[in-house]
Amino acid sequence: MSGKSAQDKRKAAKRAADMTILPAGDESKWQPPPPEVRNESFVSTFDAPGCRDGKNRIKVRIVSHTETGALIEFNIVHQTFHRGKWRDVASADSCHDDEVHVHRYARSSDARVGNPETLVPVRKLADIQTGYDVAYDTVVDKWVENRGRWDHG
Amino acid sequence: MGDMDRTTLCRFVYRRLADPLFRERLTAAADDGSRPLIFCLPDDSLRLLVERVKGYGGAANVFVATAPGVLGIDFRASDEKAVPTRAPRLNEACTVGLFVERLRIDASGTGRSVYKFAVASDDSVDSGTAKVVALAG
Numbered sequence: 001m002s003g004k005s006a007q008d009k010r011k012a013a014k015r016a017a018d019m020t021i022l023p024a025g026d027e028s029k030w031q032p033p034p035p036e037v038r039n040e041s042f043v044s045t046f047d048a049p050g051c052r053d054g055k056n057r058i059k060v061r062i063v064s065h066t067e068t069g070a071l072i073e074f075n076i077v078h079q080t081f082h083r084g085k086w087r088d089v090a091s092a093d094s095c096h097d098d099e100v101h102v103h104r105y106a107r108s109s110d111a112r113v114g115n116p117e118t119l120v121p122v123r124k125l126a127d128i129q130t131g132y133d134v135a136y137d138t139v140v141d142k143w144v145e146n147r148g149r150w151d152h153g
Numbered sequence: 154m155g156d157m158d159r160t161t162l163c164r165f166v167y168r169r170l171a172d173p174l175f176r177e178r179l180t181a182a183a184d185d186g187s188r189p190l191i192f193c194l195p196d197d198s199l200r201l202l203v204e205r206v207k208g209y210g211g212a213a214n215v216f217v218a219t220a221p222g223v224l225g226i227d228f229r230a231s232d233e234k235a236v237p238t239r240a241p242r243l244n245e246a247c248t249v250g251l252f253v254e255r256l257r258i259d260a261s262g263t264g265r266s267v268y269k270f271a272v273a274s275d276d277s278v279d280s281g282t283a284k285v286v287a288l289a290g
Contacts, residue, residue, distance in 0.1 A: 042176050045183070045209070046190035049163045054208055059187075060170060069173040129171060136167055141160075 030098065030122050033072055039064045048078065048143040055081040056089075056147060058140055071129045076136070078143050080150065082107070090146040092135035098122055100131025102138050104146070106153035113153050157218035162192045165223060166216050169288075178286050181212040181227045189213040191228075195250025200272055202249055203279050206230040214286070217253055224253060225286040230279060245274040256283055 041061050048056035056078065063073040075093040079086040088105045101116035119138060120131035139146070157165070169175040179188040189209035193202060193216065206213045207230050215226040241259065243252065252270075260268045271280045 039173065042170075043185075043187040044170060044179070044190055045187050046163065046192065047205075049160045049192070054205070060167070062170060062176070064171075064173050071171050074171075132171055133168065136164060140163070140167070 030124055030127070033065055033125075037066045038072055039066050049140065051143070056143060057081075057086070058143070070125055071132055072125070073128065074132050074135070076132075076139050078139050078146055080147055089143070089150040090139050092119060092131070092139050094122060094128050094131055100128070100135060102135070104153070105150060107150050108153060157223075159192050159194055159218075162194075162216060162218045162223065166190060166192065175288065178225060178288055179214045180284075180286065181214045181229065183210045183212065191215045193217045193249045195219065195248060195253070197249040198245075199243060199247040199249055199252045200245045200274065200279075202228070203230045203272055203281060206281070207232070215283075217249055219250070219253060223288065225288045226253075226256075227284040227286055228281065229283075230281040232279075242271045242273050242278070245272055247272065252283075256285065260285070 041063050044060045044062075046058055047054060048058055051057075059077045059079060061075040062071065064070060065072055073094050075091065075095060077091040078089045080089050081087075087107070087110060090102060090104050092100060092102045094100045099118050099122050100120040101118045103112045103116050104114060105111065106113045117138075119134045120127055122128060122131065176188075179190070181188065183189055189206075189212070191202065191205055191209075191213045195217065202215065206215070206228050211231065212227075212229050215228040217224045217226065241255065243255070247255075255270075256268050260266070266284055268283045269280070270283065271278050
């Protein structure tokens with residue numbers, strides 16, 4: 001006999017679980033490379049595929065590692081030309097270090113709407129590259145769908 | 154590769170943008186320093202390509218899906234009406250595919266890396282330069 005009640009056992013299990021989760025979370029948090037190894041931002045622009053009137057474009061911003069060339073940070077934005085200016089429709093970025101996610105914008109206010117949609121959790125440098133590839137599917141491949149959603153936002 | 158559509162070409166280039174060696178080859182820049190990209194198929198109109206390059210400020214990195222592979226071109230379009238002498242004057246019906254063939258034939262053996270050309274229509278002439286870029290990555 002251990003001498004512990006069922007309630008004591010549940011409390012002990014809960015405490016044990018807490019102690020294993022927190023340190024694991026801290027250890028898995030990815031630390032981005034320091035500023036001195038960040039290349040200057042590279043920015044590129046192209047028409048959204050299939051857009052023939054030049055009124056939907058994709059802007060890509062990339063920062064890579066000065067020594068290894070690995071992707072450190074990126075931002076990809078779908079913009080539409082509406083009433084004389086370029087306005088954000090959807091964007092994906094890795095700028096918050098712990099995940100690559102998508103933001104969506106409203107036509108009525110130009111503000112972000114809803115919570116960001118997580119595409120890829122970032123726990124290591126290679127996850128940035130994975131997120132970059134996945135971001136294409138969401139921002140570029142679905143630009144028509146995103147534009148339609150923006151119209152009603 | 155010859156059957157690559159515009160969407161596939163776009164994704165092909167997008168993925169390679171992550172490679173710094175590839176980005177170094179994108180020499181055509183807009184006034185703000187950004188690198189415009191244009192994705193072409195052989196049947197596209199050269200005239201419309203020139204107009205699109207002008208829309209980006211006069212310089213763009215053009216990618217063409219050709220049978221041997223993806224061709225990169227540093228493409229400059231000019232509003233100047235003075236067409237360089239000896240520049241071939243292409244018909245406005247010229248396609249990007251024909252232009253690429255002409256570029257390869259005319260540029261080979263001349264030793265010149267920059268190809269000057271003009272596109273003529275009934276009421277105007279546009280001139281420009283094209284330079285094939287060796288792609289990395």
